[in-house]
Amino acid sequence: MSVARALLERAGxxxxxxxxxxxxxxQAELRGHxxxxxxxxxxxxxxxxxxxxxxxxxxxxxxQRSAYLHVEGxxxxxxxVAIAAIQALIARVPETGIAVAGISNSNHLGMxxxxxxxxxxxxxxxxxxxxxxxxxxxxxxxxxxxxxxxIAIAVPGRPGEPFVLDLATGIVSMGKVHDHAxxxxxxxxxxxxxxxxxxxxxxxxxxxxxxxxxxxxxxxxLGLGFELLVASIAGSAFAPDVRGTLDxxxxxxxGDVFIVIDPARNGLADAIxxxxxxxxxARVREGAGRILVPGDxxxxxxxxxxxxxxxxxxxxxxxxxxxxxxKLFSLREEGHPS
Amino acid sequence: MSVARALLERAGxxxxxxxxxxxxxxQAELRGHxxxxxxxxxxxxxxxxxxxxxxxxxxxxxxQRSAYLHVEGxxxxxxxVAIAAIQALIARVPETGIAVAGISNSNHLGMxxxxxxxxxxxxxxxxxxxxxxxxxxxxxxxxxxxxxxxIAIAVPGRPGEPFVLDLATGIVSMGKVHDHAxxxxxxxxxxxxxxxxxxxxxxxxxxxxxxxxxxxxxxxxLGLGFELLVASIAGSAFAPDVRGTLDxxxxxxxGDVFIVIDPARNGLADAIxxxxxxxxxARVREGAGRILVPGDxxxxxxxxxxxxxxxxxxxxxxxxxxxxxxKLFSLREEGHPS
Numbered sequence: 014m015s016v017a018r019a020l021l022e023r024a025g026x027x028x029x030x031x032x033x034x035x036x037x038x039x040q041a042e043l044r045g046h047x048x049x050x051x052x053x054x055x056x057x058x059x060x061x062x063x064x065x066x067x068x069x070x071x072x073x074x075x076x077q078r079s080a081y082l083h084v085e086g087x088x089x090x091x092x093x094v095a096i097a098a099i100q101a102l103i104a105r106v107p108e109t110g111i112a113v114a115g116i117s118n119s120n121h122l123g124m125x126x127x128x129x130x131x132x133x134x135x136x137x138x139x140x141x142x143x144x145x146x147x148x149x150x151x152x153x154x155x156x157x158x159x160x161x162x163x164i165a166i167a168v169p170g171r172p173g174e175p176f177v178l179d180l181a182t183g184i185v186s187m188g189k190v191h192d193h194a195x196x197x198x199x200x201x202x203x204x205x206x207x208x209x210x211x212x213x214x215x216x217x218x219x220x221x222x223x224x225x226x227x228x229x230x231x232x233x234x235l236g237l238g239f240e241l242l243v244a245s246i247a248g249s250a251f252a253p254d255v256r257g258t259l260d261x262x263x264x265x266x267x268g269d270v271f272i273v274i275d276p277a278r279n280g281l282a283d284a285i286x287x288x289x290x291x292x293x294x295a296r297v298r299e300g301a302g303r304i305l306v307p308g309d310x311x312x313x314x315x316x317x318x319x320x321x322x323x324x325x326x327x328x329x330x331x332x333x334x335x336x337x338x339x340k341l342f343s344l345r346e347e348g349h350p351s
Numbered sequence: 352m353s354v355a356r357a358l359l360e361r362a363g364x365x366x367x368x369x370x371x372x373x374x375x376x377x378q379a380e381l382r383g384h385x386x387x388x389x390x391x392x393x394x395x396x397x398x399x400x401x402x403x404x405x406x407x408x409x410x411x412x413x414x415q416r417s418a419y420l421h422v423e424g425x426x427x428x429x430x431x432v433a434i435a436a437i438q439a440l441i442a443r444v445p446e447t448g449i450a451v452a453g454i455s456n457s458n459h460l461g462m463x464x465x466x467x468x469x470x471x472x473x474x475x476x477x478x479x480x481x482x483x484x485x486x487x488x489x490x491x492x493x494x495x496x497x498x499x500x501x502i503a504i505a506v507p508g509r510p511g512e513p514f515v516l517d518l519a520t521g522i523v524s525m526g527k528v529h530d531h532a533x534x535x536x537x538x539x540x541x542x543x544x545x546x547x548x549x550x551x552x553x554x555x556x557x558x559x560x561x562x563x564x565x566x567x568x569x570x571x572x573l574g575l576g577f578e579l580l581v582a583s584i585a586g587s588a589f590a591p592d593v594r595g596t597l598d599x600x601x602x603x604x605x606g607d608v609f610i611v612i613d614p615a616r617n618g619l620a621d622a623i624x625x626x627x628x629x630x631x632x633a634r635v636r637e638g639a640g641r642i643l644v645p646g647d648x649x650x651x652x653x654x655x656x657x658x659x660x661x662x663x664x665x666x667x668x669x670x671x672x673x674x675x676x677x678k679l680f681s682l683r684e685e686g687h688p689s
Contacts, residue, residue, distance in 0.1 A: 077615060080418040081448020110419020111451045113612065138583055151630050153639035158630045166576040168583055178576045180569045210636055228566025231518045234645045235573075237630065238504040238516045241623055245476055245506055245614045251626045272610075274451065276583045277415060285579060288589045292489050292496045292575065298548055301491035307572045 014039045016334050017054055024061045024342065026068040026090070033092040037123040042325070043318045044311040048188030049124040052329055057120070058341045059261040066090060066120055071097035080109040083248070086119025088264055094119040095128055095269060102273040103135050110277070115247035116269040121258045125165035126179035126311065132273055133167035133175035136282075140272040141165040144243040146259050147252035149183045150223040152233035155210020157223035160252040160267070161186060162239040167308075171286040177308035182236030184227045190219050243268040352377045354672050355392055362399045362680065364406040364428070371430040375461040380663070381656045382649040386526030387462045390667055395459070396679045397599040404428060404458055409435035418447040421586070424457025426602055432457040433466055433607060440611040441473050448615070453585035454607040459596045463503035464517035464649065466609065471505035471513035474620075476612040479503040482581040482605045484597050485590035487521045488561040490571035493548020495561035498590040498605070499524060500577040505646075509624040515646035520574030522565045528557045581606040 014035050021031035034057070041049035060066050070089040074097075077083050082105075084098045098114040105112045122128065125141040132139025145160035161183035168176040184204050193200055194216035205219035206212055213219055226232035244251050249268025257265030289306050297304060331337055352373050359369035372395070380388035398404050408427040412435075415421050420439055424432045436452040443450045460466065463479040470477025483498035499521035506514040522542055531538055532554035543557035544550055551557055564570035582589050587606025595603030627644050635642060669675055 078444070078446060078448030078613070080450070081612075106416070108417060109447060110416030111449055111610070112418070113449045115614075138580065140580075151633055151642045151644075153635055154630075154642050155634040155636045155639075158633050164573075166580065168576075168579040176576070176579055178572045180572055206636070210634055227569045231565045232569075234516045234518055235502075237644060238506075238514070241506045241514055241626075242476065242478075242504065244626070245616070245619055245623065246612060248614075248616055251622075251629075253629065272449070274584060275416070275419075276453075276586075278583070278586055281583055284589075285583065288579075288582070291589075291591065292492075295489055295496050296493040296548055297491055298493045298544070301493075304489045304492050306489075306575060 017051060020054065020058060020333060020338065020341065021061075024058050024068070026061070030068060030090050030093040033096055034090055037092045037127055039323075040127045040315075041124045042323045043315040044124070044126065045314040045318075046124055047326075048186050048192070051325060051333060053121070053123065055332060055341050056261055060120070060257075062342055063261055065257065065261070065264055070094070072116065072119060074098070074101060080105065080112040082112065082114040084114055084116040084119070086116050086265075089119050091120040091122040091269075095122055095271070096131075099128060099132060099139075099271055099273065102271060103132065103137060106137060106273050106275040111272065111274045113246060113273075114269075114271045115243075115249075116271075117247045117249045118264065118266055119269065120265045122269060124179060125163055126167075126177050128271065129165045129167035129179075130175060130177050132271075133169045133177065136169055136275070138169075138274040138276060139165070139167045140270075140274075142239050142243050142270040144240060144247075144249060144252060144255060144267045144269075146255045146267075148187050148224055149226055149233075149236060149252075150206060150210070151237075152226065152230045155206060155223075158253060159226075159233075159236050159240050160255065161224070162236040162243075164239060168285055169282040170289060171282065174286065174312065175308060176285065176289060176306060177311065179307070179311075180227075182226055182232050182239060184225045184232070187220075187224060190216050190224070194220055243270050246270045355389060358392065358396060358671065358676065358679065362396050362406070364399070368406060368428050368431040371434055372428055375430045375465055377661075378465045378653075379462045380661045381653040382462070382464065383652040383656075384462055385664075386524050386530070389663060389671060391459070391461065393670060393679050394599055398458070398595075400680055401599055403595065403599070403602055408432070410454065410457060412436070412439060418443065418450040420450065420452040422452055422454040422457070424454050424603075427457050429458040429460040429607075433460055433609070434469075437466060437470060437477075437609055437611065440609060441470065441475060444475060444611050444613040449610065449612045451584060451611075452607075452609045453581075453587075454609075455585045455587045456602065456604055457607065458603045460607060462517060463501055464505075464515050467503045467505035467517075468513060468515050470609075470611050471507045471515065474507055474613070476507070476614060477503070477505040478608075478610040478612075480577050480581050480608040482578060482585075482587060482590060482593060482607075484593045484605075486525050486562055487564055487571075487574060487590075488544060488548075489575075490564065490568045493544060493561075496591060497521075497564075497571075497574050497578050498593065499562070500574040500581075502577060506623055507620040508627060509620065512624065512650065513646060514623065514627060514644065515649065517645070517649075518565075520564055520570050520577060522563045522570070525558075525562065528554050528562070532558055581608050584608045 017035035129139030147157040247268030256263035355373035467477030585606030594601035
């Protein structure tokens with residue numbers, strides 16, 4: 014965390030924004046999602062060096078209506094812009110009950126879970142959607158037309174144990190495909206197509222191709238629905254025209270949407286916690302392990318990581334903390350798709 | 352449609368509410384979803400005869416906050432209560448931009464698609480969620496703990512061609528399992544467990560068991576997220592405690608949620624239509640047919656059905672329209688799970 018903050022501050026990022034950005038990257042590591050963790054830092058630093066990031070803005074807020082905030086991201090850092098928007102929504106819902114923010118032209122958020130978790134900690138329901146470059150093909154299609162289009166939902170539960178769901182509508186992330194390619198391992202069948210649109214388990218071939226949606230036609234429908242919601246609410250680009258989250262050359266023009274709801278029901282968190290326990294304690298299938306609900310695994314990973322430390326790939330660590338780190342501020346490099 | 356209306360009016364349903372209810376059932380038939388069509392009518396009539404439905408209410412509205420409507424459904428008819436809530440939201444969003452309604456204690460809605468489609472026709476984005484009896488087991492679990500928990504999303508597009516997504520997070524409906532049982536056909540592997548929690552392709556065994564989520568662990572997470580959203584926002588029961596959409600003995604205590612958003616962007620519908628055309632015209636996989644986006648298939652089925660008529664099972668038709676119809680108002684019968 015301190016290494017990430019120091020590098021960001023060295024790139025000219027104000028202290029508070031460096032803290033927010035480092036926190037988001039480290040939270041992903043703590044939850045076991047290295048693909049959204051510190052490996053994103055070199056590209057971000059390069060984007061800053063290349064003048065693609067306004068490190069000090071929190072976005073320009075304009076309330077279109079009393080519960081509808083539009084945020085012009087002004088090329089700001091993803092976490093700084095998002096947190097400011099979420100705070101504005103949390104401040105607004107005592108009056109309106111629900112409020113939505115559409116953010117355009119802001120940089121990459123990283124994992125969505127930490128954002129909605131903050132909303133649940135404030136006693137509200139949080140929903141987040143975010144768009145990206147085209148990486149996922151339509152059901153029956155042979156080329157990428159959709160982002161991986163994640164959704165995150167957080168609902169207050171027992172103190173310190175909110176329900177936190179964070180999933181992409183793509184079957185896997187493109188980062189996972191890159192990991193398999195690096196390790197020379199085949200992909201599972203059904204994950205990806207090559208550049209010609211043929212099914213492939215060759216990770217190298219898939220890097221130039223496209224990913225399936227999870228859950229077949231239904232997952233495709235959901236991913237497309239989320240794509241339309243983000244573009245409509247944020248006024249941002251559609252996936253085939255999105256740039257700037259996987260490269261270090263283009264301004265970011267994807268969109269983010271946050272919805273905050275204050276259900277204001279006494280005893281709601283206890284009722285949620287009680288129901289989630291019933292689900293966890295349901296009869297299990299023969300041979301199956303414990304039933305987990307979204308948030309459980311991330312919480313136990315985080316507790317373990319806080320006790321034992323996180324495992325950063327040595328090559329990444331030496332890039333970030335060794336004498337090599339200087340190169341982060343000089344070299345232009347190709348991005349790693351996520 | 353006129354048969355359904357006549358039966359409902361004979362059961363004492365006011366003309367307008369009979370029209371709304373018949374419209375929802377017939378819309379499902381026109382879209383090719385018989386499971387949500389006229390086969391629901393006998394149970395509804397029985398529920399009315401059994402005093403479980405207040406046929407004249409549209410629900411008691413209370414605005415908790417300026418954009419948050421709670422509707423006490425007062426055992427009203429699902430469509431009558433839902434349409435009144437949606438109209439209130441559409442009337443509110445010019446001021447607030449987004450508004451949500453949580454409906455408790457109202458009867459079954461039928462398909463969600465026609466509701467959100469009305470929102471899109473009014474130029475807004477519509478999102479709908481609804482809960483139900485426990486029919487779906489947790490990922491790794493052996494007993495039902497979740498409803499089939501559908502979501503519907505509609506976004507305005509070209510005139511008469513909104514994007515309309517309507518999908519359940521269960522892999523199939525329990526109605527489909529009953530259809531297979533009636534026809535003596537096996538289920539596909541992975542759809543269902545029997546009452547002891549063992550995987551089964553025997554439709555009869557599955558009727559007493561539970562359904563999988565679509566898309567494995569991700570679909571389970573989504574279904575659970577939707578379960579929590581509905582219960583939190585509507586203040587309704589969790590699936591294991593829900594009664595009254597599959598029987599004719601209990602008051603309905605599930606919940607429904609509608610969100611209406613007015614993005615108020617000039618040219619939005621054209622931009623959506625243009626992007627959807629790019630998706631439809633993407634390269635297709637070898638052997639795959641045309642790429643369809645949600646709403647396309649339902650629209651073409653409806654056009655065909657309006658031209659050629661709909662195909663109602665003869666046994667159902669004679670129950671609804673023949674001399675047998677009188678029995679609908681006297682016999683207490685077991686419900687068909689959906």
